Amino acid sequence: MKNLLRSKYSLLFLFLFIVLLYVFQDKAIVPFVMKVVESDLFFEKEAEEEQLGKVKNERTDFALMHCKNSMKEEGTLPENADFLDDKYDAWALGNRTYVIRSSVRVMDPEKGQAEKKFACKIRLVEGDATDFNNWSILGIDFNPEAEGE
Incomplete structure (x- = not known):
């Protein structure tokens, strides 16, 4: 691990890791969160319409x-x-x-x-x-x- 940090490729690995994190968030986490938000999970269903x-x-x-x-x-x-x-x-x-x-x-x-x-x-x-x-x-x-x- 120490050799990896001291090598000339450490910045390249850091950049690749950040890109992979971004892609994972964009393709997996954000769509999942949007599906949950758009679902009826957080909405209270009214039994009937009531007059205000x-x-x-x-x-x-x-x-x-x-x-x-x-x-x-x-x-x-x-x-x-x-x-x-x-x-x-x-x-x-x-x-x-x-x-x-x-x-x-x-x-x-x-x-x-x-x-x-x-x-x-x-x-x-x-x-x-x-x-x-x-x-x-x-x-x-x-x-x-x-x-x-």
Whole structure:
């Protein structure tokens, strides 16, 4: 090996090695990578087309239910909180992600009954909307100390 490095052909071998690496990359590696990129491997297949924007359907009803359950489990709500389910708004953001905005009625010791807003960003990860494990809560915004509208 030492003789090869010291020989007058070492630069020629280096040049040939670089050319072979380039040809191997150009003819084998790049086409393989392009086939993988162009395949459906990285694309999430939608089960159905969904309407984007403000929606209200069975899936958003389940999303609201899961947001409420998550808020109860986190303990962000007082025990006497009452959800106003009929007053919710939902927006489909695409990729089965929704923003749910609704109100909850809480008893304020100083002001009496007060209506507070909350928002929840939630995503349906898998197919069945009725299963709680198929939903992922991306964020909940509820500030019980804020002034009600």
